[in-house]
Amino acid sequence: xxxxxxxxxxxxxxxxxxxxxxxxxxxxxxxxxxxxxxxxxxxxxxxxxxxxxxxxxxxxxxxxxxxxxxxxxxxxxxxxxxxxxxxxxxxxxxxxxxxxxxxxxxxxxxxxxxxxxxxxxxxxxxxxxxxxxxxxxxxxxxxxxxxxxxxxxxxxxxxxxxxxxxxxxxxxxxxxxxxxxxxxxxxxxxx
Amino acid sequence: xxxxxxxxxxxxxxxxxxxxxxxxxxxxxxxxxxxxxxxxxxxxxxxxxxxxxxxxxxxxxxxxxxxxxxxxxxxxxxxxxxxxxxxxxxxxxxxxxxxxxxxxxxxxxxxxxxxxxxxxxxxxxxxxxxxxxxxxxxxxxxxxxxxxxxxxxxxxxxxxxxxxxxxxxxxxxxxxxxxxxxxxxxxxxxxxxxxxxxxxxxxx
Numbered sequence: 001x002x003x004x005x006x007x008x009x010x011x012x013x014x015x016x017x018x019x020x021x022x023x024x025x026x027x028x029x030x031x032x033x034x035x036x037x038x039x040x041x042x043x044x045x046x047x048x049x050x051x052x053x054x055x056x057x058x059x060x061x062x063x064x065x066x067x068x069x070x071x072x073x074x075x076x077x078x079x080x081x082x083x084x085x086x087x088x089x090x091x092x093x094x095x096x097x098x099x100x101x102x103x104x105x106x107x108x109x110x111x112x113x114x115x116x117x118x119x120x121x122x123x124x125x126x127x128x129x130x131x132x133x134x135x136x137x138x139x140x141x142x143x144x145x146x147x148x149x150x151x152x153x154x155x156x157x158x159x160x161x162x163x164x165x166x167x168x169x170x171x172x173x174x175x176x177x178x179x180x181x182x183x184x185x186x187x188x189x190x191x
Numbered sequence: 192x193x194x195x196x197x198x199x200x201x202x203x204x205x206x207x208x209x210x211x212x213x214x215x216x217x218x219x220x221x222x223x224x225x226x227x228x229x230x231x232x233x234x235x236x237x238x239x240x241x242x243x244x245x246x247x248x249x250x251x252x253x254x255x256x257x258x259x260x261x262x263x264x265x266x267x268x269x270x271x272x273x274x275x276x277x278x279x280x281x282x283x284x285x286x287x288x289x290x291x292x293x294x295x296x297x298x299x300x301x302x303x304x305x306x307x308x309x310x311x312x313x314x315x316x317x318x319x320x321x322x323x324x325x326x327x328x329x330x331x332x333x334x335x336x337x338x339x340x341x342x343x344x345x346x347x348x349x350x351x352x353x354x355x356x357x358x359x360x361x362x363x364x365x366x367x368x369x370x371x372x373x374x375x376x377x378x379x380x381x382x383x384x385x386x387x388x389x390x391x392x393x394x395x
Contacts, residue, residue, distance in 0.1 A: 025250050025261035025330075026240055028350075030318060031268035038233075038270060045240055064217050071220040072232035084248060121220065152218060154235075 032153070041153040046084050048147045049138065056137070059144050060094075063134040067123045067176070075155040075162035077169065078134060079109070079116035083147030090139040091148055093117045095132075095172050098180030102135050105190045106170040113139070114148075117190070118155070118171035120162050123178060130176040163187065231354040234366075238349050241281065242333055245343040253298065253332070256340035259291075262348065263330035264318070266381075271319035273360035275351040275367040275376070276331075278313075280306045283344030285335035290314060292331060292379055294390045301331070302377035302395050306346065313368060315353075317360045317380035325384030361393060 026044040031037055049059030063078065080091040090113040094102040105117040115136070123130045138144050155162060163171045170190040176182035219236040242260040243249065250261040266272070278288060290301045304312030320327040335342040351367050359365045361378040377395035381388060 025263050026242060026348075028262070028264040028274070030264060030266040030270075030272055030320075032265075033267075037268045039268075040272070042237070042240075065219045067220045071234075074220055074235075076218070152237075 035153070036156045038156040039154055041151060043081075043149065043151050045150045045152075046147055047136070047150045049136075049144060053135075053137070058137050058141060060135045060137040061150070063136060063150070064131065065133075066129040066131050067121050067174075071123070073120065073122040073159060075157045075159075076119045076121065077116070077153040077155055078119065078136075079151045079153070080114045080136065081149035081151055082114075083149060086146040086148070088113055089146035089148040090143040091115045091146075092137050092139050094135040094137060095119065095174065095184060096135065097174075097182045097184050098131065098133070098176075103172075103184065103186065103190075105172050105186065107139065107191060109169075116169055118162055118169050120159055120171065120173040122159070122173065123176045130178040130180075130182065132174045132176075132182065231366075233354050234352050236349070236351045239279075240348045240350065241345055242348060243281075243345045244335070252340075253334060255337070257334045257337065258340070258342055259332045259334040260346075261330050262333060263328070266318045266320045266327040266329065267325075269320060269323075271317060271321070271357055271360075273353040273355050273357075274316040274318075275353055276314050276316055277349040277351075277368070278304045278306065278333075279347040279349065281345030281347050284346050285339055285342050285344065287336035288333060288346055289336060290331050290333055290379075292329075292381075292390055292392070298332065299390070299392065300395065301379045301392055303336070313376045315360050315364065315367075315376050315378040317357050317378065317382075319357065319380070319382045320384055321382050322384045322387075325386060327381060327384050327388060329381040331379075 028040060028042050030040050032041045047061045049061055051060050051062055053060055078093060083089050092107045093105045093115040095105050096102040106115045109116040121132055138146060163173060167189065171187045172190060173185040174182050217238040244258045244260055249258045252258050284306045286307050287303060287305055289303045291298045292301055302312065302314045318327065318329050333346065353360060353366045355366050361380055364375045375394045379390065379392040381390055383389055
């Protein structure tokens with residue numbers, strides 16, 4: 001029985017690999033449709049979950065960066081897309097304040113299982129760098145092995161245009177001064 | 192029994208996935224440059240973008256048989272953009288790799304990078320749709336050394352966005368990781384639009 005199960009699992013995995021689409025190009029597009037002259041997006045970056053959160057018993061991907069004290073404020077849009085091996089992954093975007101706690105920003109965007117969120121990053125008066133981090137998790141453990149596309153879009157927008165002046169894309173402001181935890185401000189539709 | 196087996200297979204897969212994948216996706220704003228110029232408030236740094244070359248995920252095979260993966264894009268912006276691109280060994284890298292461009296049907300070599308000993312070979316990319324309309328497609332063909340037709344591993348790429356002019360990006364390199372005590376990095380420039388474009392390169 002065990003051997004049959006192992007063989008069955010192997011066949012399933014092989015089929016998944018054989019049926020994967022072949023176009024894997026990583027694309028950096030400048031001024032993608034609907035954006036400005038200094039905007040870009042990075043597509044074709046595929047992820048699986050590579051960290052483990054014991055509090056929720058779910059794996060996650062850590063999207064992580066540093067905001068240096070003399071960097072300009074930035075509006076970053078993060079979204080997920082179909083994986084190379086899983087056509088419809090169920091993802092959720094979370095953001096942390098540096099204390100170890102994370103809060104959900106978006107689950108099912110636009111009626112899909114995928115996720116999208118905007119992050120406004122601002123570090124004021126910092127004398128050293130301030131890290132920020134975003135977690136991408138599966139909705140629940142049924143989706144722990146899904147792969148997905150991680151799409152990053154830089155938007156050359158003001159703070160208001162990025163966040164409060166639009167109600168379509170859930171957003172979070174990460175505001176800090178180099179000391180943790182940072183201050184997080186969420187849009188009403190963040191969930 | 193079935194539940195135990197599924198749990199076992201699941202744990203094995205989960206463990207494999209955790210080991211085999213990049214530690215994190217990283218996007219730093221105003222990266223730290225400990226060499227020249229430091230960078231500006233609008234620069235950023237993205238680490239460990241993975242390019243794979245196995246038959247299922249590569250983008251194609253060169254006429255000479257080597258597999259390639261594409262780093263490509265479409266530029267609809269009238270502004271010029273500069274990237275500094277560094278190549279790192281992946282989990283199963285080739286000893287050497289190269290970046291080529293398709294210049295009107297001819298695959299021209301931009302750089303050859305030694306990935307042994309950790310290497311950190313670097314090049315620069317300038318993309319500029321310098322016309323009033325249209326868009327400019329560009330592509331780097333990343334591939335192993337000539338003759339390595341069986342390669343199926345991976346490489347990693349770090350990208351820095353530099354806020355510099357074309358000259359600052361290419362012929363008179365400033366900013367980024369450029370070290371004035373070393374030779375300037377190889378560079379390639381895509382200019383024009385899809386109907387009429389030029390590709391120039393230097394330092395190789």
